[in-house]
Amino acid sequence: MNAAILRNYLQPSPTLRWHPWAPLFAAALIVSVVFALGAAWGYAAATRMAADQRIYVDASWRAMEAQLEATRPARLAVQTAGSFDAAVVRAAREAQAEKSLPYRLRISLEDSVFGLLDDERHSRRELDLRKAYRDSAKRSAEYRLRNLSGTAPGWQRTATLCQEVGRGWDLRAQLETTASAYSAVLGRTITAEKLAPLSGAKCD
8 A cells, every 4th residue: 555545544634633553442442342242242141041041940850859759758858968068068169279379360350350241249349259158158057967967857768768779879988078078167077977868878
């Protein structure tokens, strides 16, 4: 391209003068806006689809739960306890991971990026969500120990677990890991025997 034509394009008049990089800045701005709108749209779509999926999954689980309640109550009790166990184990792992710098940097970056895309979360950014998760895990742990272990009425059904599942059922390794997580989350020693079904951790 002729240099004079290029100069005329970048500076079309003596009074209106464009910076030579103005087109690049404009292009970068357009790309940034398009990217931000696309990211916001994608995030909103993913949130909506996840909510829809939860509805259908919840309905399917309720039907399965009713069937298990009628045919395998001991196994249902163990699976219900397993939901609380999973939350406690996750909280214990998160607490351990929080001690590492890469984890803290990743969480900070994710909260900054996705928090800006979620107005409700961004408006509550002062709330310590990590503390809320830890408190929730503690409540789950205490609920499980009160209602789904030992002599709790709901846990009495697990005395027939081996009759329902047959031989080969072995929860010993899993319960050891879970008991360690409970001990870490609650700050006191919780044994695997405390969490085990009344039929025992292994069905011979």
